[in-house]
Amino acid sequence: MLLPRFLKIDLRRLILVLAVISVMATLGNSFYATYEAQRALLISNTLDANRVYAAKLAEMTNTMIQSSQSQLAYSAALLAPAMTDHNTLLSEVRRLQQQTATFNSVAIVNADAMVMAVYPDTLQIKGAKLTSQSAKLSITTHQPMITDPFVSLSGNYLISISYPIFDKEQTYLGYVTGTIYLQSQNMLSGILGQHYYRDGSSLYVVDRNRTRIYHPDNARVGEKIRDNAVVDKVLNGEEGALELTNDEGTDMLAGFAPIQQTHWGVVAQRPRTATLAGLDTQMMTVLFKLIPINLLILLFIWISAIFISRPLWQLANKAKLMDQQEALKNIARIRVWYFEAAQLKQAMLKGLGLLNTKIDKLHSDSHTDAMTGLANRRGMQQMLDHYQALGRPLAVIALDIDHFKQINDSFGHDVGDQVLSALASLMQQGARQADALCRSGGEEFLVLLPELPLHLAHEIAERLRQRVAAHPMPGTGHITISLGVAYWPGEGNDDLSAVLKQADKALYEAKHRGRNQTVVANDQGALIHDDAPPLLVAPHADTQAHVITG
Template sequence: MDLRRLILGLTLCSALLPFANTFYAGYTVQRQQLIDTTQDSNAAYARKLAKSTDDFLQSALQQLAYTAKLLAEHMEDEHQLMEEATRLRLQTQSFNSVTIYNPLGTVLATSPETLQIKGRTLTSTAVQDSLRTQGPVISQAFMSTAGNLIIFLSQPIFSAQGDYLGAVGGSIYLKQESMLDKLLGEHFYEDGSYLYVVDKAKRIIYHPQSQRVGDTVTGNQAIDQAVSGHSGRIAITNSQGVPMLAGYAFVPSAGWGIVAQRPQSATLAPLDALMRTMLYKTLPLTVLLLLLIWWGARRIAQPLRQLANGAHTMDRPETAQTIQSVQSWYYEAQELKKAMLVGLGLLHKNITKLRQDVHTDPLTGLGNRRHLDTALASFAANRTPFAVLAIDIDHFKRVNDSFGHDVGDTVLKHLALQMRDVSRIDDLPCRVGGEEFVILLPGAPRHIAAQVAERLRLLVESTELPNVGHITISQGVSSWPDGSSDMPTVFKQADNMLYAAKRAGRNRVKVFTPGRKVAETV
């Protein structure tokens, strides 16, 4: 092998191997980050939906309890029983049917009357459990005599003297439209993601594919963990053999498990596209570098060959001048090295941009939850105090339902611009959920943060948006470390203040103050 080929081979190895290693390392790191982000999002989504489902069941039991109290004095009035059963079924549409029965399980009234079970004695396990316990019951899913897969909720009826008079129960048909079906069914994706719900017996009680409702699922770790009372995340393979990134949560009042999952391929698709784009953009420069390397190898070999020839003419006067003339070629070699560094620098720049994209919410351009976690880790390491604003758009679902998700996205982006307008140069506005936003204010005390929050609230309230008109926001404010030395607790305080603002009528700011039972309102 001559010197030109040796230099060419070594230079190609030194250029391509770091390029390939950096490309592979960047892909591996970003792939894991995307997987972690998706699993965290699904876990948070499952927990949120489990909370909403639990709230719905508790609300349904409260409705039944109120009806039971009203019926205590009218158990002999058939007309009154029928009217109350019909009112309960139609007023909130929480139940597909309502049944009132006596301590023997005999039906006194039912709505709708088309069920034609009045006067019959009910023998289902759910009814017998309610008669036996004489307390509130949320049953497991069971098949009715009419062939409906049902969940049965009931509340006992007691007289003023404490005598047990029977019970009022509401049935939710899992394969028909109901409030529970709407609660679970309005959450969907277009990329293969979906969620499903199972009861204690691991029987599916909700699934986007209605034919799966009623199936019992075994060998699924996410379901096993969820019905055991746990919440978390896991990578699984679904029944069709598709790798999924799942989050799961437990519904305490019913013992159900909720699983939200997304195909791994859908999660990694943006990364694959970005890596291909980066490769295509760096390929021309890589080809140019290879040509420079080939040319440089030829140029480097020529002076070195002159040096080798000059070794045979050491005694000639002109040899010194020849060797001196070769010295400049080391400078050219250094320039070639710089050119290679420029190429690698461009690659690192692209990888840095890719990492930045992973830390940025694609819709609003604000930081995402991973960016938020990175900032908090920095604040904790440097003991930098900060205030946090928890922000939520009031009645945002109404905007999506009335005007569509495209208009909703426009509202989110406009709010993001307004958050930037009121933020200081070091503040960190982030989007952490659908209509949920956070602003971190490093070094700001609570009263300054409250002023920023109030400026943002007034700006949002006074701005008229196309199609939508005026919107409002609710905000909660807390601070670290004077709110609490534990950062998650500070965020929980801000969330609690946000919910307090919503309960107080929305379009306001609530500030957490240590030692006070009532939040300050700005």
């Protein structure tokens, strides 16, 4: 019952309804666009702020590391002539540790990996020989080093910055090293330990092995970070910003920057929800300001609809009947008195014309083989169904190219395609208007000859065989074809598909007998042997089959 009631709505009211929908859609779209623009701006600003913040922290960390190495380099120069003076060594490590808040502990190690002095010596390791990988690496490389984070004998998670000690003759004497505890208070933790927002934002640092070495939650220090696009980029030396979902499923806006001196990465991130917290209230204010002007627009549209309803109503009435054959004529008869309606009428006429043209083309394309221009299997089946329904006699020629696989193997599939197209052209040259030429698949073809007796179908097949054998094909030279001919008497006989099988059987017999032949099947599908009498075929259903060899 809804459809008839809907059809009775007059055009003026319909236009008003559409206008209301349009205005509301425009309002909604404007509101949504404004929301999206503000949202994108907030996200962009936060990403950029986090990027700048991460870059600043990376720069400060880089400067602090360089300063620490400079302090150690200065101490190394002072310690070179005093490696056997224990008081001097102890005094220097105490100075290094207490002078700034950079190091949690400082030690001097000789070339044999023995600790000569340490401050503070809470573990009492003075005189002990170090066996850690980092100690061995510092001694073997004789280079300034910043180790990857590791857990010390005391259980502290730390990094070590070392500088080699050489005497005047450049003999390696050992190294001076300062340790920075990643979970304790020091200058580095003061730089990296806090984010300037207090709304769930955080800042963390990863080393080159994807290990988290700084995080607001100490329990997460030392974790390995697996799938994280931000970490991938920052450890690749990139600086930038990215939206991502963290390990806890929270959408974050992250800025990142590399610390070049240590090959670490700094990531500053803020929850998306915190960034967008005040946006909803702001958008409600915008909405209340948009409503009055949109009401005035609706009133204006309603008044305008009264003046434009009549010609559009006529077009709409005819548009309901666009699926009828007379649609073009009916629309053409409508008189329109203003430009817009005239353009609409013209567009409808043009659209209907194009639609009909495209439907015809789509129907043709769906039944035509793109390569050869012949009917494809769908088109062939449609024609067979048509012939079956008519019940009129039909001759069938099945053919395919001899040794086509060798052509593809020797010359390539492109040449094979050219041969198929050339063969299709030869078939079309000798075809009647009523004949149907089909590509049934691969190198196989089918010719449907309505109202043609068997002996004439055989002659046509033989002429085609000779024409193909004499015609040089592109890229291959001369080829041959084998053909099978069968006949369907028409109404009251077997299904037409049985005749197709007879034609196929005759084709395979031609292949078996050496190819480049035409074999004719009788109405029972029997094949005539090589010793059969010469070709004198009468156009009757009981016609015997003959073989014509090339």
